[in-house]
Structure formats: C-alpha cells, structure tokens
Amino acid sequence: MSDKKELKISNKSDKPDNIVLRDHLLIEKAIKYEKRLPSFMKDYFVYLKGSVAVSTRAAYLEDIIFFCDYIVSESGLTDKDDIKDLTIEDFKNIKSRDINLFLGDFCPRYYKEREDHTFVYENNNRALARKKSSLSTLFKFLYRNEQLPTNITDGFNPIKLPKPQPDAIKRLDIDEVMIMLEAVESGEGLTDKEKVYWEKTKLRDKAILALFVTYGLRLNELRELNISSFNFSRGEFKIYRKRGKEVLMPINKTCETVVIDYINCERPKSDDLDEEVKDALFLSLQKKRLTSRAIRQLVKKYTSICMNTSRDKGYSPHKLRATAATSLIQSGFSIYDVKALLDHDNVTTTQLYAAHKKNIKRDIVNNFEWLDEEPQDITLEDIQVDNDLGHIGNSLDDEAYDKSYDQDNSNQDNSDKDKSE
Secondary structure, eight states: OOOOOOOOOOOOSSSOHHHHHHHHHHHHHHHHHHHHSOGGGHHHHHHHHHHSOHHHHHHHHHHHHHHHHHIIIIIOSOOOSSGGGOOHHHHHTOOHHHHHHIIIIITTEEEEEETTEEEEEEOOHHHHHHHHHHHHHHHHHHHHTTSSSSOGGGGOOOOOOOOOOGGGOOOOOHHHHHHHHHHHHHOTTOOHHHHHHHHHHHHHHHHHHHHHHHHOOOHHHHHTOBGGGEETTTTEEEEEOGGGOEEEEEOOHHHHHHHHHHHHHTSOOGGGSOGGGSSBSSBOTTSSBOOHHHHHHHHHHHHHHHTTOOGGGSOOHHHHHHHHHHHHHHTTOOHHHHHHHHTOSSHHHHHHHHTTOTTHHHHHHHTOOSOOOOOOOOOHHHHHHHHHHHHHHHHHHHHHHHHHHHHHHHHHHHHHHHHHO
C-alpha cells in the first residue's frame, strides 16, 4: 500500500481552489528539491522564497541540483559521493573557470547511463543561459551572505543568445484565423475519426480558439479558467497571470457568445461532475479539467487545417498569442495597448510583433492629411500650359532680377564715390 497522501488545501483566500492548488504543487516541488541539496544553502532557499516566482524558484533549484551532481560525479572538485554531503568549503574551492567548463564543455552535450541504454542530452544557448543565471544568483548570494570570500560570477563567460527576428515569429494571418474558426464550426478538414469527437466538443473547441486569438492568453491562463471567472452581467472575466497577478479582462460579444453556448449546450452539468471540477470551465470527455497536452493537440489540429499542412506541423497555443498580437497591431491598436493586454514586461517584446505591419510608413502618411481638399484632376495639356507659363514667368523673373542687380551695382558705385570724396 502506498504511503503517498493526496494533497488537500485549506483555501482561505479569494483565489479559486485550482489556482491555489497549482501554486502549492509548485511549492511542494521546490521543497522536494531543497531536501536534496546541502544544508549550507538554507539561507539561499529563504532568499528565493521572497524574491522570485514559485515556478522560477523550482527551476533554479533544479539547475543547482544538476550542477551539484556534476561537482560530485564529473568534476573531481570534491571527494563527496552525495550532493547532500557537500560543504561550503567545497564551494570555496570552485573558481569561475570551473563554472565556465561546466557550462561550455559539459552541459552542451552530455551522457547518462540508464539501464541498458546510454542517453545523449543537449542544451542550446537559451538553456545554458538559464543555468548560468541559476548559478549566478546562488554564488552572488553566498558572497553577499559572507559565506564565500569572493564573487566569482564576474569571471563567468558570456553566453550569446540569438536576437529575436520579427520575420521569424510564427503566427496565423487574419484570413487563416477565419478559416480555422470556420473549420471548428463546420468540421471541414477533419478526418472521419476526428469528426466523431468533434460532434461532442465543437462548442468547447470554438470557445478555446476564440479566447486564444482574441486575448492572446497563455496556455495555463486559459486552462485554469473557471465558470466563476466570468461575470457576464459586468462584461468581464478574471485571469491569473504569471507571478500570481490577478487581472480583470473585458469580454467582447464574440467570446461571451461562444462561452455561454458551450456552458449551456455542451458542457456537462455540475451535478454530474466531481467536486474538484464542478467549477472548471473546459472539460474533457472524461469530465476532467483539460490537460495542457490536450489543449496543445487541439490547437495543432485546427491550425494545421487552416494552413493546409499535416497535424504535426500545426502551431502551438503560443503561436496564437503571437497571432493575437500581430492582428491587433495591424488593426491599428497601439503597441502600448497590446503590451498591456498581453502582459509583456517590456514594450520591446511587443515591438517584435509590430514589425509585421506592412507598409506602416505609407499608412501613417496617408492617414495624416493636413488639408481636406480633394486633389484636382490634371491633364497633360494642363501640364504643358503650366510649363509654358513657367518659362514666361522665369523670363520675366530673370529680367526683373537683372534690372535689380544693375540698380544695386549703380547704388554701390555712388556710395563708394561719396566715401572717397
């Protein structure tokens, strides 16, 4: 019999139970990592609790465990056999060169023996940069906490990340979005087997896609939506962003219609559901909250139809976030408005989507006229007459200029004569 107990949360906050449970599961994951690490890092664990998001905290600890495993088994920097036995004295012997070897030589490609197989793992520069960030925060804290005599992070080698290119951003065009929404409504492009499930889930799928392309929601933001998240009388709904931020979003007529249709006509009644999913908005056919994997497969299926490609070439939910951003900017909305809607930390991220707007200079100039007068139709004869008049005018101007020049010279000569006298 298993000793593992189900985690129950006593929720006394105004957050829904599923959001509180999600955060607590991440906390439990972080605590599990902390128990595997040396005791001298306890102050660092406390520091992470108050300075970074729970998901970041777990990711940092996972990277540090990976580094400590390397110290014990690969580096030769210690005689310890278990990372739990590492001491601060072992860390005092670590130099920046050792970190650079770990990040530059070991991490890009390493091997792990598992039963009868040898697995090869690779990390690209983005993954290496995250590992470097995790180690930098650890060694900087140990230095500030007076546990290490020097700050070795200054000697870490830089890791070059590819600069995001606007043309590399994958997203759907506006006409492809319309084809996708038509496909989920009519079933066109689906196989016979897919149509069996589509008949039971088409309203749910339509509501999911509409919310994605309208608000640019992240996958977890959509997955964690509840019926109680929506206040249709006030025309708004609540989502929970990264780092626990609560945001009220206005709901437009399209999204209100598709969500209400799904709730009233397709979603199982709450009386037929388990207590833990009674309030969950998007449910599977098994009457459970939709998993992240199921939502990804759903999005890939319908995006592959509108792009006329295979299912495995379809787009992820994050590509629909990019679709929402570029569509809003192409419709004339400010990048600062789009930044607020998508919850970007920096406007430079939003500017990448703005680069997709074609002929932006022409659009700005054509829509910024100072005069309301309509341009007159001009013929070739008018141009010829204007040219003739121009020649006459130029001749008259030249004669007038010559007379004026002669007069000025005459006056100058008289003035010089007066001065000499």
